[in-house]
Each structure stands twice: as structure tokens, then as C-alpha cells.
Amino acid sequence: MSTIPHYLRLKPQGESAEAKEREYLIESKDDTQVKFVQTTNVNKFTRIFDECSQIDLYKGVLEELTQELFQDKDSVLFTLGPSNSGKSYSIYGNESNPGLTIYSLNDIFNKIESNLADFRYFKKHFGENFIVGSSASKEKTGEYGLSLSVFEIYNDRIRDLTLDPSKTQNQSLDIVTDNKDGKIKPNKLRQIFVTNLKEAKLVLHKSIKRRAVSPTNINEQSSRSHLFIYFNIHKVVGRLIKTSRLTIADLAGSERTKTAKTVGKEFKEGNYTNTSLTELGRILALMKSKRFDRSILRTSKLTRLLLTDLYGNLNQNRIKILLTLDPFSSISNIIHAVRYIQPVSKVTINSERNSLETITTEFPYQVSQLNEEVKVLREMNAKLEDEKSESEAKLLEFEAEIRREISEEFETKIKEIEVLHAGETNSLKESHENILNERLNLLSEDYESKLESKSAEFDLTKKNYEEKITAITEGTNITSEINQGLKKETDSLKLEREDLSNKYNSIKCEVDTLKRINEEIKQSVKHFEKKYLKKSKKVEELEEEVKILQEQIVSLKSSKKRKSDASLVYTEDGVKKNKTEETLPEFDDKENDFAVPFSPAMRMGKSSPSKHFKFSDEGFGISPVKKLNFEIASPIKKNPLMELNQDTSVTSPKKSPKKSSSSKSPSKSPKKKKLLARNIIDHDNLFEDE
Ligand SMILES: Nc1ncnc2c1ncn2[C@@H]1O[C@H](COP(=O)(O)OP(=O)(O)OP(=O)(O)O)[C@@H](O)[C@H]1O
Numbered sequence: 001m002s003t004i005p006h007y008l009r010l011k012p013q014g015e016s017a018e019a020k021e022r023e024y025l026i027e028s029k030d031d032t033q034v035k036f037v038q039t040t041n042v043n044k045f046t047r048i049f050d051e052c053s054q055i056d057l058y059k060g061v062l063e064e065l066t067q068e069l070f071q072d073k074d075s076v077l078f079t080l081g082p083s084n085s086g087k088s089y090s091i092y093g094n095e096s097n098p099g100l101t102i103y104s105l106n107d108i109f110n111k112i113e114s115n116l117a118d119f120r121y122f123k124k125h126f127g128e129n130f131i132v133g134s135s136a137s138k139e140k141t142g143e144y145g146l147s148l149s150v151f152e153i154y155n156d157r158i159r160d161l162t163l164d165p166s167k168t169q170n171q172s173l174d175i176v177t178d179n180k181d182g183k184i185k186p187n188k189l190r191q192i193f194v195t196n197l198k199e200a201k202l203v204l205h206k207s208i209k210r211r212a213v214s215p216t217n218i219n220e221q222s223s224r225s226h227l228f229i230y231f232n233i234h235k236v237v238g239r240l241i242k243t244s245r246l247t248i249a250d251l252a253g254s255e256r257t258k259t260a261k262t263v264g265k266e267f268k269e270g271n272y273t274n275t276s277l278t279e280l281g282r283i284l285a286l287m288k289s290k291r292f293d294r295s296i297l298r299t300s301k302l303t304r305l306l307l308t309d310l311y312g313n314l315n316q317n318r319i320k321i322l323l324t325l326d327p328f329s330s331i332s333n334i335i336h337a338v339r340y341i342q343p344v345s346k347v348t349i350n351s352e353r354n355s356l357e358t359i360t361t362e363f364p365y366q367v368s369q370l371n372e373e374v375k376v377l378r379e380m381n382a383k384l385e386d387e388k389s390e391s392e393a394k395l396l397e398f399e400a401e402i403r404r405e406i407s408e409e410f411e412t413k414i415k416e417i418e419v420l421h422a423g424e425t426n427s428l429k430e431s432h433e434n435i436l437n438e439r440l441n442l443l444s445e446d447y448e449s450k451l452e453s454k455s456a457e458f459d460l461t462k463k464n465y466e467e468k469i470t471a472i473t474e475g476t477n478i479t480s481e482i483n484q485g486l487k488k489e490t491d492s493l494k495l496e497r498e499d500l501s502n503k504y505n506s507i508k509c510e511v512d513t514l515k516r517i518n519e520e521i522k523q524s525v526k527h528f529e530k531k532y533l534k535k536s537k538k539v540e541e542l543e544e545e546v547k548i549l550q551e552q553i554v555s556l557k558s559s560k561k562r563k564s565d566a567s568l569v570y571t572e573d574g575v576k577k578n579k580t581e582e583t584l585p586e587f588d589d590k591e592n593d594f595a596v597p598f599s600p601a602m603r604m605g606k607s608s609p610s611k612h613f614k615f616s617d618e619g620f621g622i623s624p625v626k627k628l629n630f631e632i633a634s635p636i637k638k639n640p641l642m643e644l645n646q647d648t649s650v651t652s653p654k655k656s657p658k659k660s661s662s663s664k665s666p667s668k669s670p671k672k673k674k675l676l677a678r679n680i681i682d683h684d685n686l687f688e689d690e
Contacts, residue, residue, distance in 0.1 A: 003046070068318060076249070076319045087253075148162075148204065158186045
């Protein structure tokens with residue numbers, strides 16, 4: 001006979017100066033017993049771990065349970081202890097000091113990694129709550145598989161920690177027996193299939209991070225929930241899947257709320273924790289009693305999940321408890337925590353390990369019988385489930401039927417009541433109608449008299465208005481006459497305005513024409529002025545030439561006189577006579593005054609006058625000077641516009657109508673022809689002038 005294995009781990013003092021100042025609360029101790037200060041009792045443990053490494057703890061506590069997983073044995077290890085005493089450290093550890101779970105996983109994978117089965121077997125068996133990662137391979141032909149489940153009990157609610165917290169805010173899973181593996185567990189709890197240590201560590205790390213923690217006076221990151229980890233080893237046996245489970249539970253700190261100085265939410269959490277731990281202690285104590293009833297486990301979720309396994313496995317040594325204490329903390333917390341473990345130390349169990357193997361070899365018939373029984377029971381269970389759902393459906397139908405019947409019953413009752421009250425209603429209706437009629441009569445009389453007085457008033461008002469309308473109509477007639485007169489006047493004014501505007505337009509046109517003419521005249525005057533200046537220049541040149549000619553004439557005259565003097569003969573009467581006097585005509589200097597039009601070229605001695613004028617001995621019938629005189633005088637006397645036209649015709653030899661008669665002579669040069677034409681014109685003009 002022995003007790004349930006229960007271990008104590010003592011937290012080391014720590015290196016900080018503050019830690020070193022703290023009092024050591026252990027009076028005496030060895031490998032299995034410890035006595036704390038201020039206490040009289042000696043506390044016994046299966047083994048006490050002081051200043052031990054993580055691996056030593058694993059080997060001393062969990063290694064055995066891990067190995068037994070492969071012998072189809074379920075195991076439970078849970079840690080107890082005040083806050084900050086090292087429960088989480090022992091179970092998970094840290095990067096440099098991995099905890100019990102990591103060593104256990106490492107051992108599991110060492111066994112199964114080369115013997116993994118195709119995950120589809122497990123998926124098919126467990127269904128939607130069996131989660132397979134992308135790294136899982138189908139090609140495996142081994143027999144094992146490992147899945148992890150992580151959940152917490154927080155304020156008596158169960159939450160799956162493998163799910164995102166946003167999806168599990170108000171989650172509270174029920175506890176059920178899973179038909180697939182026959183285990184008690186939270187309903188729809190996810191099982192995460194992992195194929196190597198790295199994956200398994202990741203699942204653990206992620207899930208533990210989601211655990212409810214809050215600061216207490218003792219620990220900044222105090223775990224406020226009971227955390228459960230399931231290592232499910234699945235084994236393919238023919239067409240069956242066998243599952244054995246290792247449960248590791250990290251229970252919330254068992255410190256007294258007074259020491260933890262918690263308030264509000266934390267105080268409530270503390271109460272839940274303490275209640276569940278007290279319940280755990282109570283049930284552990286009861287377990288040794290013959291009066292123990294399995295139904296007592298149902299009192300809390302913690303006891304149901306932990307002690308159902310404990311109860312079943314009690315005699316098989318597959319349950320272990322680890323208490324962690326900090327011997328440098330508070331004695332009251334230590335005593336408080338030890339109190340939970342005391343009942344366990346008193347529970348004696350059969351040291352003979354009645355494993356399944358021994359049972360199978362010793363009682364093969366009974367085992368096969370029991371297996372048959374289990375099979376039948378499972379079938380019955382399935383049938384009962386079907387019946388249950390059928391009954392539920394029937395219940396719903398039945399409920400609907402009852403509702404229908406009740407509503408029909410109510411309807412008939414309502415009708416009966418209506419019939420009962422029909423007579424009463426009619427008499428009431430009549431009396432009400434009478435009262436109403438009387439009131440209506442009174443009201444109508446009153447209204448009629450009021451209506452009469454109002455209609456008289458209306459007639460009077462109507463008459464007044466009619467008179468006013470007549471007066472207004474008369475006034476309207478006068479106004480229309482005035483309007484007509486005004487209209488006529490307006491029309492005539494309109495006509496007048498049209499007339500005036502027409503006149504204005506024509507005057508405007510005239511003014512525009514005059515302006516244009518004026519502009520043309522201005523242009524002509526300008527043109528003429530230019531021409532006049534040109535001609536004046538020409539006149540000056542001609543005058544110059546005339547002067548030269550006159551000088552020549554004078555010299556010619558004097559030479560002529562000399563010649564005539566030389567030919568003079570005295571007549572009988574003493575008068576000097578020219579020898580040729582009879583043949584020569586009388587020559588009046590003034591009358592026959594002429595000028596040879598020398599061009600500037602002639603004056604320069606480049607051309608002789610004889611080239612331009614033909615001096616005939618027969619006489620000078622036409623005087624070019626006359627023409628010159630006319631040309632000088634005419635621009636001043638004539639209309640400038642006429643002058644412009646004449647000038648154009650004269651200066652343009654092609655257009656001149658007079659040119660044709662004189663230019664016909666083929667013997668004459670163009671210059672001579674021009675001069676000849678001018679002489680003819682001059683001749684005509686001379687006659688006109690005369
Ligand atoms: N055996 C040990 N060796 C070294 N350090 C330890 C040991 N035990 C605990 N610690 C340290 O003490 C601190 C508190 O430990 P831990 O968080 O495990 O306490 P806890 O009991 O889980 O507290 P709570 O219940 O409040 O969550 C941690 O920093 C941890 O590293």
C-alpha cells in the first residue's frame with residue numbers, strides 16, 4: 001500500500017539583493033520530509049526536489065508517465081502551489097531551461113517520428129475537430145500519431161486556447177465523454193495534429209500565450225486560470241484507432257486573496273480558484289473513504305476533469321501531483337498550499353499495478369466479455385442518441401400540436417363570450433343610439449338657427465359687394481376709353497417714331513456718302529498737290545529752258561540783223577531795203593516768238609536742239625511756247641478732278657484718242673511723234689484760247 005505520488009519542488013532563493021534578504025522558511029528537510037517554520041507538522045512527500053535541474057525533475061516525475069503512454073495508459077500530472085512559486089516554470093520552462101512538457105514531447109517524438117501513420121486515418125476517425133497542419137504527410141505508413149489539446153478553466157468556464165481569442169470570447173464548453181476515444185473532455189475540443197517537436201512547441205507556445213493572466217501583488221504575470229494540456233497518442237491498430245492521453249494541468253495560484261491583495265475582477269478570480277482547489281482537496285480527502293460517490297466529482301469542472309481520471313487510475317499509479325513552494329516567500333501561503341495536498345498524502349493505494357496488460361493475460365475471457373459489452377453499450381448509446389433526437393423532434397411536434405389546440409380552445413371561448421354578451425351589447429347599443437339621436441336633433445336645431453342668421457348676414461354682404469362691383473365696372477369702362485385714346489396716340493407716335501428713324505437712317509446714309517466723298521476729295525487734293533508740285537518743278541525747268549531759248553533767240557536776232565544789214569540796199573527814196581524783202585513775209589517778233597524746248601540733256605551738250613525740232617526755212621507755223629504757256633496756266637484754272645483725268649489721258653500715249661492720227665507716220669521716232677502730237681494739240685488749244 002502507498003499514497004498517490006506527490007512531489008515538492010522548492011524554488012531557489014534567486015540572485016537579487018532583495019531575494020537574499022528574505023527569510024528561509026524551512027526549519028528542517030530531507031528527500032521526502034519537510035518542516036516549515038512556525039509549524040508543528042512534518043510534511044511528507046514522495047520526493048522533494050530542491051535546487052534541481054529541469055531534466056532531473058522530468059526524470060523524477062514525468063518520464064515514467066510519458067513512457068506509459070505507449071502502453072495504452074492514460075496519465076495525469078497536475079501542479080499546485082502559491083503564485084510565483086514556479087508551477088509554470090516547471091511545466092513549460094523557458095528557452096534555456098525547457099520544462100517538463102518539452103522533455104516529454106521530445107521523448108514522444110523520439111519514439112514515433114520514424115513510425116508516423118497517415119494522418120487521414122485519424123482525420124477520418126475524429127472528424128472536424130481534428131486539425132491537420134500543412135506539413136502533415138499522407139505518405140506515412142507507420143502506426144502512431146500525436147495530437148495536442150490546450151484549454152483553460154477560467155471562472156468555471158472552459159475555453160479552447162488553440163482558437164483565436166476573438167472567436168472564443170464567451171466560449172464555455174461542456175464536459176462530455178467523447179465516443180471516438182471514450183475520454184472525458186470538453187465538448188468539441190480541438191486536437192491539433194503535430195509531426196515534430198518544433199510544431200508541437202509552437203502550438204503550446206501560442207496557446208499558453210492566450211491564457212488569462214493578470215498582475216497580483218505577488219506576480220506580475222500571474223496565471224488566473226487552470227490550464228490543461230492533453231498529449232493524445234493515437235495508434236492505428238488494424239481498423240481501430242486507440243488513444244492514450246497524458247494530462248498535464250497547471251493550476252492557478254493557490255495564494256490567499258488577502259496576501260495577493262486582489263480586488264474586483266481579480267478577487268472574483270481568486271475566489272473561483274480557491275473554491276475549486278478547496279473542492280479538489282475535499283474530494284481527494286473523500287476518496288479514501290468508502291462513502292465516496294463518483295457523482296461527487298461533478299461538483300466542479302476542475303474535479304470532474306482531473307479526478308475522474310484520478311479515480312479511475314488511482315490504483316494504477318498513473319496520477320502524480322507536483323507541489324511548488326518558494327521557501328523564501330510567505331509562511332501563510334505555504335501553509336495554505338500544503339493544506340490542499342495533505343489529503344493526498346493520506347490516500348493509500350494498492351501498490352500492485354493492475355495494468356491492462358496484467359488484466360488481459362490473467363483474465364482473457366473477462367476482457368473479451370467486457371469488450372463485447374462495451375461494443376453493445378456503444379451501439380445502444382448510438383441507438384439512444386437516435387431515439388433522443390427522434391423524441392426531440394416529436395416533442396417539438398407535440399408542443400406545436402398543444403399550442404394549436406390551446407389557440408383553438410381560446411377562440412371558441414372568445415366566441416361564446418361574444419354570444420353571451422351580444423344581448424347586453426344590443427340594448428346598450430340602442431340606448432346609446434337614442435341618446436345620440438337626441439343630441440343630434442338638438443345640435444341640428446341649433447345649427448339651423450345659426451345658419452339662418454348667417455345666411456341673412458351673407459345676403460347683406462353680397463348686396464354690398466354687388467354695388468361695389470357695379471361702381472368698379474363703370475370705372476372700368478372710363479378707363480378702357482382712356483386706354484383706347486392712349487392706344488391711338490401711342491400708335492401715331494409709333495408711326496412718327498418709325499418715320500423719324502427712317503429719316504435718320506437716310507440722313508445717316510447721306511452723311512456717310514458725304515464723308516466718303518469728302519475722303520475721296522481729300523485723297524484727290526492730296527494727289528493733285530503732289531502732281532502740282534511735280535508740275536511746278538517741271539514748269540521751273542521749262543522756264544529755265546525758255547530763258548535759254550530766249551537768249552538764243554536774242555542772239556539769233558542779232559545775227560539775223562547783222563545779216564540783213566549786210567544785204568540792205570538803199571531805195572530811191574532813200575530807204576534801206578532788203579534784197580529779199582519782197583519774198584520774205586513780215587515777221588513780228590512778238591507774234592512769232594518761239595522757244596525750242598531744250599531738254600536738260602541738250603543743255604548739258606549731249607544732244608542738239610535740231611534733233612527735237614525741225615527748223616524749216618519756210619516759216620514757223622506753230623509755236624511750242626504757246627503750248628508751254630497753256631500747260632503752265634491750265635492746272636490753276638481747271639477743276640483738279642478734270643485735270644487729273646485729262647492729265648492721265650495725255651500722259652498715257654496708249655489711251656490718247658488723238659494719238660492715232662499723228663502716230664500713223666512710220667518715219668517718225670516715238671519722241672518726235674509725241675512732240676508732234678503735242679504741237680497739234682497746242683495748235684488746237686491756241687485757237688480755242690483765241
Ligand atoms: N526552480 C526555479 N528555478 C529558477 N527560477 C524559477 C524557478 N521556479 C520559478 N522560477 C522563477 O520565478 C518566477 C515565477 O515563476 P512561475 O511563473 O513559474 O510561477 P507560478 O507559480 O506559475 O506563478 P502563478 O501561479 O502566479 O502563475 C519566474 O520568473 C520563474 O522563472
